[in-house]
Amino acid sequence: MTAPLVSVDGIARHYAMRRGLLGRPVEIRAVDGVSFTLSAGETLGIVGESGSGKSTTGRVVLGLEPADAGSVAFDGAAMPAAGTATWRRQRARMQMIFQDPLGALDRRLPIAPQVREPLDIHEIGDEKARAARVADLLDRVGLSADHGRRFPHELSGGQRQRAVLARALATKPDFLVCDEPISALDVSIQAQVVNLLVDLQADLGLAMLFISHDLRVVRQVSRRVAVMYLGRIVEEGDADDLFARPVHPYTRALVSAAPTPGRRMADRVVLVGDPPDPADRPSGCAFHPRCPMAMSRCREVEPRLTEVAPGRRAACLLVDAAAAEPREGAR
């Protein structure tokens, strides 16, 4: 077996937040013990709702935010400290794209120089090689040389996200973190960008961490998927299998909440209660107040992420208990 390209081991990220003007600072565990590995050329999707810690996970993995616990290794070596020269060199091999392409681009500069900027910063190639690379990159993401001469506000949302993608690919990264890259785009444009991402991933052999709240899009681009809830992974497995046969009650509710054209609202699992407050994490299993299947034990015992089937991990006492007991016709 080859060593994983990215290996994330028990990372945690805590913030202190003050409630109101005179409130005491409360500790928020945005990410709380997340582990996964990613091989070269593999895509891992992370799904979760707001406050699940999926974006923070992406930022910690890239070293944009320090981890309060745990470690991230890239290509077999621990991530160098942020801001150091080695880290900067390393960062050429890992890139990130965000939801809002307009915010990620400099409004005062045409597209082409912005795509070229990483090449200048990392001093890759000479003048001619850089110009050729920019033309190649624009072409790769479906933009013309004319688009390259325009300013960000002169492009549509989908074209801007293509420009951001071209810039992210400039340094030929091995690893790309995409944080809700298409959520701000219209449906027909989303499909264009999703197809482009899938093609680029296959052609360039990129490893990708694809973060989104949209189950459909995550399944489309990912082979494996991790579902996060309140800072932890609650289920992880093969994308097709996980959405077809979700094990964790939260994953089941998420899958059932995804509206499907042609299906009438029938026996949908509608969770009671509000999304959880990261500042007020429930005891035991964090999902228990909203779980339709919660037992009294769920309030006290924190479930661990354990393998429940080959290639499938879940953190749920119900599943864990079932795995420990003799099989009774189930599975």
Added chain:
Amino acid sequence: MTLSSHPLVRLERLSVAFDGVTVLHGIDLEIRRGETLGLVGESGSGKSVTWLAALGLLPKKAQVAGRVLLDGEDLLGAAETRLDDVRGGRIAMIFQDPASALNPVLTIRRQLGEALALHRGLSGREIGAEAKRLLDLVGIPDAERRLSAYPHEFSGGQNQRIMIAMALAGSPDLLVADEPTTALDATIQAQILDLLAVVRRETGMAMVLISHDLGVVSETCDRVAVMYAGRIVEEGPSAQVFDDPAHPYARGLIGALPPLDGSRRRLVSIPGTVPDPRDPPPGCAFAPRCLHATRDCTAATPQLEEVAAGRRMACILAVHRRALAHREIEFA
């Protein structure tokens, strides 16, 4: 003929222009009592503008033409005092962002009370009782106590519930819900859609659901109208439109949605982007992005034609194909 067979609301040739740029090109649409109609389309397609125009909520500089008939009465050009009665009383509207639609410095009791006093003429103790009943109806726990709370003390999903309660305060015949769940998480979206279904069952009000999310519309609505560049391009019963879309744009939209089960397929992507309303293409507005477009498509704007009962489409190719298929069935 009974009164109920008349449409509740009927839009006739409704068009809107801003600074001489037409953004809505003559919409014809009917809402019957108690039905749910979905309006889908991407940003700039005119789905929200249609209803803002119908309810007189657009800024003064907007030029609105056509007719908006509520039980036969034209609302366009109606006196502002008449519109005040209609808005909230007969037709209520809720929006994507409930937090900005509620007043942050007033309690929920005050805001609900205002609507109840205005539209139902309630006062004093009646208001308190009715406000509590409405909060109960929309599923706010501990309604009695929560009436004294302010909007910031509620979550996004709860604020949307409160907006729905306020919309119900005037017992409207029609609720126009403009992207009511877009800002909410998936599990909360499911709750709100569920709530809207329950409320509709209990009150019998009609609903127009404006959404970019085909899945949400398909699950919630009896009928759907697909809009593109300020026009309705396809309309029909939800099941028919989603199972067998006819207009190439509707087909593209549905094909652009990644499947949640079964085998993965390459997504149908519609090339290009939405046309600029200041510089519309000749003929069919979708022609520049349409893979099937012919020279005829750019010659004239296709009209919305009825090809079967309740099924309308604005595409010369789709209409032609339906006609051919129909003839084949007749000969067979």
